[in-house]
Each structure stands twice: as C-alpha cells, then as structure tokens.
Amino acid sequence: MSFAATVLTLYPEMFPGPLGISLSGRALEKGLWSLEARNIRDSATDRHRSVDDTPSGGGPGMVLRADVLARAIDAASPAGDDRPRLLMSPRGRPLTQALVRELAGGPGVVIVCGRFEGVDQRVIDGRGLTEISIGDYVLSGGEIPAMVLIDAVVRLIPGVMGKESSGTxxxxxxxxxxxxxxxxxxxxxxxxxxxxxxxxxxxxxxxxxxxxxxxxxxxxxxxxxxxxxxx
CATH class of the missing domain: 1.10.1270.20 (tRNA(m1g37)methyltransferase, domain 2)
Structure with missing residues (x-):
C-alpha cells in the first residue's frame, strides 16, 4: 500500500505544484505515493459556499467554521481511516526529522490547510487534529507548509531516493x-x-x-x- 496524502484546502489548484516534479513527482508517477487535494468549499451548504465567519468575542479577520470543516474532514477521512489528521498551524508542534520519519512509516496523512485568522477550536478538538508548525513565522495559509511536510516525508519512502543512505x-x-x-x-x-x-x-x-x-x-x-x- 502506497503512502496516501489528502489535503483539505480552499485552493486545490495549488497542488501538486512543486510536489509534481523532481523526486516527489517521479515517485507520484510511479505510484509510490498518492496525492488528493479536496476543496473545503465543497462541504459548504449555502449558495455562496461560505466557509468562514466572524470571530466570537470580536476581533479582526475571519475564522474557518467548525461545521463546514468537519464535513470536509469526515468526507475525506471516514471511519476506519487510520491516517493521522494534521492542521498546519504556526502554534503547532515543530516539524522535525524525527516526526517526518514517523509519518513516512505510516499509511499517509490528512492535512488541513488553515486560512484567515484560524480554525474554530471545536473542530480541532472534535476531529483530533494535531497542529504542526514549520517555523516561527506566519504565512498566508497552510498550503505551502503542507507541501513542505509532504516533500520531507515522501523522500523517505522506500524507492523514492536513488540511494537509501542519502536519507540517513x-x-x-x-x-x-x-x-x-x-x-x-x-x-x-x-x-x-x-x-x-x-x-x-x-x-x-x-x-x-x-x-x-x-x-x-x-x-x-x-x-x-x-x-x-x-x-
């Protein structure tokens, strides 16, 4: 069974992007891993396909709604899917090579790419999302961090790199x-x-x-x- 990555994003057109070339791209073509980018808006229920709302308690920006995002997660990762669910977030656990090796040894990942001011905490708790950070800075969204994580993981999948010792x-x-x-x-x-x-x-x-x-x-x-x- 190949490593399966599912990305939940408001901008699925960003994928595969750089993941479709070089080592990861060749491995994708060979079927050593798979990538699915799903649009969070497909889980909205109103005619405007709304995914966000104003933050409770006031403040600037918008927050991704728990109900919409939960439906997107449930559709992408139904019962029985044992892949870890990750949320790319600057307040998350740092992405390290040890974590990368751990993920590379598993069946894949489901990655939520945040936008706006953040994600409703209730869906983080209710769907067991593990927050992961690629550094102490803030980007416009979680798509680039998701690519960083996937690239780091995929290159450790057996058969992706020419020499196994390259990764050690x-x-x-x-x-x-x-x-x-x-x-x-x-x-x-x-x-x-x-x-x-x-x-x-x-x-x-x-x-x-x-x-x-x-x-x-x-x-x-x-x-x-x-x-x-x-x-």
Missing amino acids: EESFSEPLLEYPHYTRPAEWEGRAIPDILVSGDHGRIAKWRREQALKLTRERRPDLLRGPDRD
Missing part, C-alpha cells in the same frame, strides 16, 4: 547538521577540496566529516546538542 546522512537525521560537501573541479577560484577527501582513507574521511558536523552544529544550532528529545 543528512542534517537532523541525528542531532547534528550535515557536514560540508565538495565535488569537481579539484580547485575552484583558488579553493581546493580538502586533501583528506581525496586521500581514499575512508576511516579518516568519516572521522573528518563527523568533526565538521559537530563544528557546524556548535556554531549554528547548539540547541541540537543540549538534549535527546528534539521533537
């Missing part, structure tokens, strides 16, 4: 940033490839790469070295 030697596969990479030409603008990388001594190369990864992590992301729980 990257930044965040362990609590370290990735070491520097080099390739031909041997010298460029007076800068040479480090001698050790052309020495043929794989033990020394592995040690050098580990040292470089530690150095970069200490300099740029010391928080990664402070504890085992990075979720």
